[in-house]
Amino acid sequence: MLEKIKSPEDLKTLHSLEIKALAREIREFMIEKVQRTGGHLASNLGVVELMIALHSVFDFKKDRIIFDVSHQSYVHKILSGRRDEFNHLREFGGISGFTDPLESVYDVFKVGHAGTSISTALGMKTAKEVLGRNEKVIAFIGDASISNGVAFEAINHIGHLKKNLIIILNDNQMSISQTVGGFAKHLSRFISGKFYNTIKQDLESFLHDIPVIGDSVNQTIKNLKKTIKKQITPNIFEEFGINYIGPIDGYDVEQMIKIFSNSDYLSDEPVIFHVLTKKGKGLKEAEENPTFYHGLSSSLKKKEDSFTAVFGEKMTEIAKKDPKIAVITAAMTDGTGLNQFSEELPAQYYDVGIAEEHAVAFAAGLAKEGLKPFIAIYSTFLQRAVDQIFQEVSLQEDINPVFVMDRSGLCGEDGPTHHGAFDIAYTRFFPRAVLISPKDGRELENMMEWAKDQNNPVFIRFPKGGFYSFPESKAIEYGKSEIILEEKEAEFTVFSYGSLTGEAYLMKDFLSKKFNLVNLRFAKPLDMETILYFAQKKLPIIVVEEHSLAGGVGEAVASLLMEKGFNNPFLRLGLEDYYYPHGERSLLLQTAGLDSKNLSVKIARWLA
Template sequence: MAAEKPQTPLLDTIGSPADLRALPREDLRQLADELRTEMIDAVSVTGGHLGAGLGVVELTVALHAIFDTPHDRIIWDVGHQAYPHKILTGRRDRIRTLRQKGGLSGFTRRAESEYDPFGAGHSSTSISAGLGMAVASDLLGTRRNVVAVIGDGAMSAGMAYEAMNNAGAMDARLIVILNDNDMSIAPPTGALRSYLARLVSGPVYRGTREAAKAVVSKLPPFLHEPARKTEEFARSFFTGGTLFEELGFYYVGPIDGHDLDHLLPILENVRDAEEGPILIHVVTKKGKGYGPAENSADKYHGVAKFNVITGAQAKAPSNAPSYTSVFAESLIQEANDDPRIVAINAAMPNGTGLDKFSEVHPSRCFDVGIAEQHAVTFAAGLASEGMRPFCAIYSTFLQRAYDQVVHDVAIQGLPVRFAIDRAGYVGADGPTHAGNYDSAYLGAIPNMVLMAAADEAELRHMVATAAGYDQGPIAFRYPRGDGVGVDLPARGERLPIGKGRVVREGNTIALLSYGTRLSEVLAAADRLATLGLNPTVADARFMKPLDAELIADLAGRHDLLITAEESGIGGFGSHVATFLASNGLLDGGLRFRPLMIPDTFVEHASQADMYAEAGLDRAGVVATALTTLGYDEAAMAAALAKIS
């Protein structure tokens, strides 16, 4: 029996932020409570990011109450904080389509709403984007407020500080709200701290401060700097904002981000201030208002569908381990025997499985924060001293460190091991998180060894292969989700570099897979066999170096060669095509068809739906083979039925 939908009488009257601004201030607490209830109920149905959004409910209400959105710009960084924002900005009727095919995105998205001025699937971009908007507003003569809400660890990325340094030097009219949801900088200390924050954000204090500056300007020059430091010290003694002041920001906080009585007047004061930039340090609790999420912030950061009463998440049973867990367990095995092996992640210990590694080898596991560039160069430094670093980063996030991979690792020939998780389509997280490009961007780098695991057993072998490879950089990719259910070897074996394997011998058609499309390719081969064709199936294992001997053999004894991969143009198929053309292997009539992720951004859906749409499932492989050879599947099936 389905749970009864919660009653939200006040929220039911809100069709847009304008409706919210028409409410009496005393009603906003009730509205926030109802908004939190609605978000919990919605995410229990769809799954998605839960904890971060619960932590900003009051802040979301306060921002839309004080600022004239959408004329005033609010940028959410990272975008998964924005579920309450979506509910308040005319999308409540679709909130239960979140992350579903054809439904709302799990992140902010410009094409989705005028209230989303900037898309944010990756973190730490809001201050840069906000600064651009603020400068554009000045240049165009448009008076508007620009607010960047940055949090959930995003301030650990260097890009945020680069933007703050630029904004402070420009004296831009920009408001940054630091949503400190893990008390990483300074905790609030009760009513006195909140009162002081309200005081220093107000016009009386600011006016007094400006008057004091005027007085100081009349003093002898040698007293200017001591006076400035005295004022700064007096305020930072209470607020802890020296770092932000040095970057050129006027600092307010920290304040309790769940106390509307303090949030509203402070935001009003800042809205009406003429100077900038300003940073408001707001302390919130991730998962606020929902017990299971408050007590286990990591497990309720991103959730499957769950029972609202118990908090139990509904996950489909699987007979196979996840690729991520196989990577972690395999790396632990290798590290147990090799003290030189260390592991690095960029604020994703759970997502990459390195939380398990850390339990066994805590002194050899490093979480560097949302700082992929630093992670890669840190790994390079470790490698330069003889360590064997494994840098575990999602494919979509490794994009942020491309220069470091080229300059700091590859050019210097350093043996950094890249464990590339979430390769290929990722499903509900959509195009911002799809791992479609690493094969192409890493494949362009000389002397880079690239592997892709066909199943969980192959992944174990590839971890062992990478652990023992010291000749330069090496990478292996694997997808989100569970394996295919093959038997796992007790230990991984080192694979010969650049050598694939033939999985099934046949004729006429050669199907060459790179990565976990192998199971679908084998299923396609079974279907083709029922139609009277008997394809050869091979697993490439390596994209760099290519197995030239294997590819030449397949090309020489088949009429059609089809490659299949979970990456886009410039990946495995492109490298095979270059090899075939360069060696004259297309001159004898061989037909070649590469199957890859299309050259387009694909919106969120299930992984199965995405691969089917791309023609990378068994039906797509069969259709490509038969169409290329001029066969009709239905006619062939009918003819075979008559014979039998």
């Protein structure tokens, strides 16, 4: 059946049994492909029938669907003609694990962050009305993302604009980890409340039977229906002026097609369809462990020690010794390596949901009253909280949390929405901020021990994946770097920042020239003494970093040398002014020229 579906048009002629067969085949197809390539399996298994229903009713070549985060868009991609490309899902040169307009006319935005779909969809719907167009616009959002502050801002604006926007609330009661917070509990009351569901069924039957006579009476009856419904079954969406329809069985395709096609719901007002799904549907292991199956690694990828694992183990060790340590994450318990911590030290652990801005402000409050917060958030997601870093942290004199920024640099298969290319730039300009990055796992442990005792906000960055392990790691001193190599016959000096120190060190296997190598450790404050010591040798200077060259540590070193009057030949190597694609991290490093072999080639050419 699946082989017959070349485009959404092919869905419109299917009968009930064929739709069930198609859903089963789509699940089998995704399980086979994603377990090999890696990707977001559980969330996509849960929305198969929902996607079939949406594509059966709407024409997404002209109507628009904007996915929140868009990791749950695999079925959408399969139905819109990209099935044959799933052999290379998330691989370098293959299709993305998120929506991407460069792939298909069916994709609208390139996105991977949460909470933004309703805002974007509302803007598009407003623009269509201004331009006299009446195509439908749908925001597809999960129960975890809708609790994000940006989503609530959009919902508030919808109530003011009253645009005919359609929101699909995919409620599987999970984000990456278990959904947390009062809003999740509010939604669950709709699902589990026997009184609500009984009243809802009786009410809908009653309202459906009210006759309609003429246009004016029709509008009066519609208003009466809404008034009665609001009084008997109130909910937060109705209070914001959004017509609420649900809960809806996310596996009854015929019912969903009927509901989505009902012109009463889609005429002139905003509407939210609350659809119940199950993460991991159709794969027993994924249903029982949806967190593990949320994001699978490729079965072909070799396992390695990772910064994430080191952080999680060391964090647990540190916090067991100090009850004033508090660890905060934003719906990323597993991704930040904190599963063990959350199980062993639940009283010291706070998962705030997909709410990075709140996480930072919450941490500031904890610090104000005497706790020491560690905030574990991916680099790309922490940039959502820049204002809170400014006001609630840097501007204060006594608020000194530790920020742990995993996935800094090139994060791999999740691609440009998840690469952490900008965190040095968006943190270094803040007064009091201290920026550090470890060369390997042992140095990360030392930095964590050091950071917990500092009276400044400390930002620790490290990439996804493994590292080259050095035989030793000297004690961390404030603003001091570490000399790895100092050669009498050195022909140039390399300053490296973070895990690329390992790649820089391995250049000795490719270069005939000897060189000095300094592990900067600190991007702020810079180790002025050591930098100037090597600058005085009059040798060419090279700075290597896995960060955007604009705003990176290379710029900081260059500024220092210029201010001090040095004119050594100078080269910065890092991430160019470009959004790097998705793919295996090692391939992306090669593409960026930041692996040991390509670094050697670049430097040799520059010195020639």
